[in-house]
Amino acid sequence: MTFEQWMRSVLDRVEGALEQYLPAESIEPARLHEAMRYAVLGGGKRVRPLLCHAAGELTGAKAECLDAASAALEMIHVYSLVHDDMPCMDDDDLRRGKPTVHVQYDEATALLVGDALQSQAFVALTSDVLEPAKQAALVRELALASGSIGMAGGQAIDLASVGHTLTRPQLETMHRLKTGALLRAAVRMGALTGDTPDASALQALDAYSAAVGLAFQVVDDILDVTTDSATLGKTAGKDAKDGKPTYVSIIGLDASRALAAQLRSDAHAALAPFGARAQRLAELADLVVNRVS
Amino acid sequence: MTFEQWMRSVLDRVEGALEQYLPAESIEPARLHEAMRYAVLGGGKRVRPLLCHAAGELTGAKAECLDAASAALEMIHVYSLVHDDMPCMDDDDLRRGKPTVHVQYDEATALLVGDALQSQAFVALTSDVLEPAKQAALVRELALASGSIGMAGGQAIDLASVGHTLTRPQLETMHRLKTGALLRAAVRMGALTGDTPDASALQALDAYSAAVGLAFQVVDDILDVTTDSATLGKTAGKDAKDGKPTYVSIIGLDASRALAAQLRSDAHAALAPFGARAQRLAELADLVVNRVS
Numbered sequence: 001m002t003f004e005q006w007m008r009s010v011l012d013r014v015e016g017a018l019e020q021y022l023p024a025e026s027i028e029p030a031r032l033h034e035a036m037r038y039a040v041l042g043g044g045k046r047v048r049p050l051l052c053h054a055a056g057e058l059t060g061a062k063a064e065c066l067d068a069a070s071a072a073l074e075m076i077h078v079y080s081l082v083h084d085d086m087p088c089m090d091d092d093d094l095r096r097g098k099p100t101v102h103v104q105y106d107e108a109t110a111l112l113v114g115d116a117l118q119s120q121a122f123v124a125l126t127s128d129v130l131e132p133a134k135q136a137a138l139v140r141e142l143a144l145a146s147g148s149i150g151m152a153g154g155q156a157i158d159l160a161s162v163g164h165t166l167t168r169p170q171l172e173t174m175h176r177l178k179t180g181a182l183l184r185a186a187v188r189m190g191a192l193t194g195d196t197p198d199a200s201a202l203q204a205l206d207a208y209s210a211a212v213g214l215a216f217q218v219v220d221d222i223l224d225v226t227t228d229s230a231t232l233g234k235t236a237g238k239d240a241k242d243g244k245p246t247y248v249s250i251i252g253l254d255a256s257r258a259l260a261a262q263l264r265s266d267a268h269a270a271l272a273p274f275g276a277r278a279q280r281l282a283e284l285a286d287l288v289v290n291r292v293s
Numbered sequence: 294m295t296f297e298q299w300m301r302s303v304l305d306r307v308e309g310a311l312e313q314y315l316p317a318e319s320i321e322p323a324r325l326h327e328a329m330r331y332a333v334l335g336g337g338k339r340v341r342p343l344l345c346h347a348a349g350e351l352t353g354a355k356a357e358c359l360d361a362a363s364a365a366l367e368m369i370h371v372y373s374l375v376h377d378d379m380p381c382m383d384d385d386d387l388r389r390g391k392p393t394v395h396v397q398y399d400e401a402t403a404l405l406v407g408d409a410l411q412s413q414a415f416v417a418l419t420s421d422v423l424e425p426a427k428q429a430a431l432v433r434e435l436a437l438a439s440g441s442i443g444m445a446g447g448q449a450i451d452l453a454s455v456g457h458t459l460t461r462p463q464l465e466t467m468h469r470l471k472t473g474a475l476l477r478a479a480v481r482m483g484a485l486t487g488d489t490p491d492a493s494a495l496q497a498l499d500a501y502s503a504a505v506g507l508a509f510q511v512v513d514d515i516l517d518v519t520t521d522s523a524t525l526g527k528t529a530g531k532d533a534k535d536g537k538p539t540y541v542s543i544i545g546l547d548a549s550r551a552l553a554a555q556l557r558s559d560a561h562a563a564l565a566p567f568g569a570r571a572q573r574l575a576e577l578a579d580l581v582v583n584r585v586s
Binding site: 023027028029031032033036079080083086088089106107108109111112114115118119120121122123125126132133136137139140142143144146147148149150152153155156157159160 | 316320321322324325326329372373376379381382399400401402404405407408409411412413414415416418419425426428429430432433435436437439440441442443445446448449450452453
């Protein structure tokens with residue numbers, strides 16, 4: 001199977017899982033469920049589900065178990081986007097090529113869509129396709145990665161940084177939490193869904209995730225200044241306009257490109273212990289660095 | 294032990310558990326952690342933790358396990374208050390006798406405090422004081438009760454109801470989700486923390502919770518028109534001002550008082566199968582109906 005075929009098959013599965021794990025629009029409150037589905041379905045690169053599935057292949061995880069974990073990861077990711085786009089945060093009106101939830105619906109609905117998607121992620125993770133001990137382990141990974149010492153904490157640091165000059169280590173700390181924690185959880189949850197990996201395997205996967213997570217952000221910063229809004233599906237040039245520190249603003253465009261290439265090598269190197277079984281993870285590192293949107 | 298002594302001892306335990314399960318202010322991002330603790334600690338009636346502990350006594354649950362479940366329940370409750378108080382929702386500036394989080398800090402911080410408290414609830418529930426199968430069962434109860442077919446869904450119906458005339462059944466549906474779902478989860482989670490109760494016991498507990506949950510709301514509506522803000526610790530008269538349907542606006546003050554008394558009887562009746570072991574739950578039903586704030 002080529003990488004493109006593998007990716008297409010995972011994306012199809014994940015879209016089906018999201019469809020299944022989200023409440024139907026016919027269930028009351030219908031408008032809230034419609035808005036949750038508007039936010040989640042039919043868009044997005046699904047990077048976290050792809051990482052989850054790729055890591056699960058290392059430990060023989062069942063695809064339907066990885067689907068539940070992937071749906072939960074994507075719901076958490078989308079909830080964070082919906083809340084980040086709200087007027088009191090980044091105040092953005094375009095996301096995944098569509099009006100953001102608070103523009104399409106209203107602010108209160110956007111707040112509730114995010115809140116309910118977070119709950120729904122934990123509903124998906126406790127589906128009986130996973131055995132109870134796995135459910136508990138995956139819930140803990142996801143809750144820690146989402147909360148104040150993970151994604152939400154990174155968002156808080158991001159907000160506090162607006163208009164300030166950050167050092168490169170400070171910028172890295174912010175991204176390690178804001179984007180890195182959930183990407184790391186995607187890889188760990190994929191691996192933990194199968195036969196429990198040993199500590200050294202988890203350590204190698206964490207090193208891979210750290211490199212990929214940082215590369216993801218560096219490339220985001222590059223694309224923000226080199227690509228138009230239509231291609232990105234979100235507002236381009238927003239970070240500079242908002243006075244947010246980025247890799248491009250701190251180390252420049254050329255050094256940012258060199259850093260992304262270096263991080264890709266680091267990610268590949270971290271996968272060495274797994275040999276050919278880690279092919280999909282290696283290809284995903286390439287995808288993250290080479291993406292154009 | 295008198296009810297007051299029992300209550301004091303549970304409240305002390307729960308405060309300690311919240312202190313323990315919330316990240317310390319010394320951990321980065323410190324301002325977010327400070328705001329989370331500001332929202333949660335040192336206030337509130339802790340009705341859900343009390344119900345959880347009382348129900349746990351029926352099934353021989355360990356107090357330290359009930360503490361974890363109680364902390365999770367209270368974090369979910371407080372997150373909902375923090376988000377509900379935001380300008381795009383109820384826009385309130387007083388809660389538990391203190392400025393609301395978005396007033397004391399800012400809107401973006403209030404949004405993140407709520408988001409991070411929800412995650413932290415699931416971190417608390419997956420603490421290793423509980424065995425993994427219990428963790429998974431409790432996470433599912435709490436996630437379903439919090440999300441779009443529970444608390445967040447009730448909030449969506451509440452928002453849609455502003456300025457509209459609701460029938461009494463519509464009002465009941467709203468409260469069954471908005472407040473009732475989490476109160477019911479508090480009772481079920483307490484019971485599930487101990488020796489797994491049989492279906493008929495859970496059914497009796499659900500009937501108790503339905504009566505107590507509705508009574509809680511009816512009394513809230515009565516207090517909103519009969520009590521001042523200083524006593525309530527939140528803005529009195531707000532529902533009438535916001536054009537929100539309440540029991541008092543639909544059936545009047547006297548009929549609301551009679552309904553609260555009837556619901557208390559219903560709650561007591563539901564506990565009959567448990568005999569004297571359900572004493573604390575019966576006393577809590579009295580507390581909910583007789584409270585003055």
